[in-house]
Amino acid sequence: MIEIVDLSQEIYEGMPVYKDLPQVKMSIHNSHEEWDGIKNPKEKTAAVHKLELGEHTGTHVDAINHMAKEYKGQSIDTMPLSMFYTEGICLDFSHKNLKELITSLDIENACKKVNLEIKKGDTVLLYTDHYRKHFNTSNWGNGPDISIEAARWLGEKGIAAFGVETMSPGVPKVSNKEVHHICGELGFTHYENMINLYKLIDKGRFRFIGLPLKIRGGTGSPVRAVAVFDS
Template sequence: MTEIIDLSQEIYEGMPVFKSLPQVKMEIHNTHEEWSDEINPTTKTPAVYKLELGEHTGTHVDAINHMAKEHVGKSIDTMPLSMFYTEGICLDFSHKDFRELITSEDVKKELGKENLTIKAGDTVLIYTDHYRKAFNTENWGNGPGITAECCRWLGNQKIAAFGVETMSPGVPKISNKEVHYICGEMGFTHYENMINLYQLIGRGRFRFIALPLKIRGGTGSPVRAVAIFNE
């Protein structure tokens, strides 16, 4: 039996976005009443919405060209689909407090607890329970994050990506910029704003899928991330 766990936030007008990124706007572009040529309709039933949003909205993946200026041309549409269709593991860092750092030693400790190893090509998901603790509150931007040292260690394991529940992979003004630079330098990526990671803890390996939109020249893309368990 196949179990599919949704790891992606809803996208809606007014949702939290990181710092100066574009706010999400939604409006009805066409209605069924218009298409049916109804005269003086009393309802407006959406047939098509017009969306305005940034590439880095909700649960999304960063392209390599987002990481630093020198990676121009390494856009989301050029990244191999194999980066977004991988095996995955999820590690428990729910004990970490706001703005607390996660080191490679922390990762190794959790791997030992779960009797897991990181394989080349894996996606490593980092569960902090920050979504359930703080989404859409004053602390939403204050989540835990990995250190630059941890990011480089993960890159040396030849992972495809890692994923976090927070709006940034590192702690802003402490490690976040450097984490992005290291991802670009080492050629792997990360997902932000993930949900439901608590449902993956203690369950071992799973199939991870998070395909991006094929945006020409894009610096990232929203994804519908899922974990799949086959029993």
Template sequence: MTEIIDLSQEIYSGMPVFNGLPEVQICIHATHEQWDKIPNPTTTTPSVYKLELGEHTGTHVDALNHMGRPFVGQSIDTMPLSMFYTEGICLDLSHKNLKELIEPAEIEEACEKANVDIRKGDTVLLYTDHYRKHYGTANWKNGPGISTATARLLGETEISAFGVETMSPGVPNVSNKEVHHICGELGFTHYENMVNLYQLVDRGRFRFIALPLKIRGGTGSPVRAVAVFEGNG
């Protein structure tokens, strides 16, 4: 039996976004009552919503052109779909505290503990339990993140991407900008704002799927990220 685990946040008006990015606004654009030309309707049944949001809203992937000026032209619509349809592993880093850096030795220890290895083309998900602990609180923006050394370790392993529960892959004002640059330099990407990673810990390998929208020239895209486990039942 196939098990599919949803790794994506809901998108809704007023949801948390990274500092300075567009706020999310969702409103009714049309109703069935309007389409059916019902006079003086007593109900409002949405038929179309209008969405106003940035590319980097909720669970999303960054395009390589988001990583820095040297990577112009490498937009989300130019990136191969194989980057978003990969094998995946999830590493338990739930011991990390607010604003702490995840270092290479901790990645290696987590791999040993889970009895998995990082392979070329993988998506590596980093479980910190930050979402369940801090989503919607003042500390949501203060999550742990990877160090530049860890970013380089992952990139040199030639992974497709890594994913985090936090709003940024590195710690803002500590490693975040540099982590983005390393992703661009080494040609891999990352997902942010993931959920339900606790359901993947100690379960070995799975199929990871998170296809982006085909936004012309886009610097990223919301995704519906899932982990797929193929069983024998």
């Protein structure tokens, strides 16, 4: 029996986005009534929606070219699909407070607690319960995230990516910019705005899938991230 856990936020007009990124806009572009030739219908039933959104909307993955200008050629469409189809583990940091840093020692201890090892090519998901506690509140942008040294420690282990529930991989104005730079330097990436990570705790290893759209020159992409357990 295969169990698939959805790790992705809904995309909808008015949803929270990071700082000055594009707001999501959604409207009916074509209606069934229009296609059926009905004039002045009392309601319009969507046949095609028009979407306006940024690449970094909702649950998404960052491309290497997003990390710093020196990586401008490494867009999302050039990154190997193997980076987005990996083995995964999820570690529990739900005890962390707002804006608190997750260190490499924290990660090592979390691994020991559940007898898991970070392997080369893994996607490492960091459960903080920030989504359930603070989504769309005044503290949504103030979640716990990884430290600069933890980012380098993870990158040097050869992981494909790590994932967080927050809108940024590092704490803004503390570690966020440097975490991005380290991802570019060491050639790995991260997912942001993940949900349902609590459903992965204490369940061991899983197949992680977070395939991006093939956006030419893209700096990132929304994904439908899932964890797959084959029991």
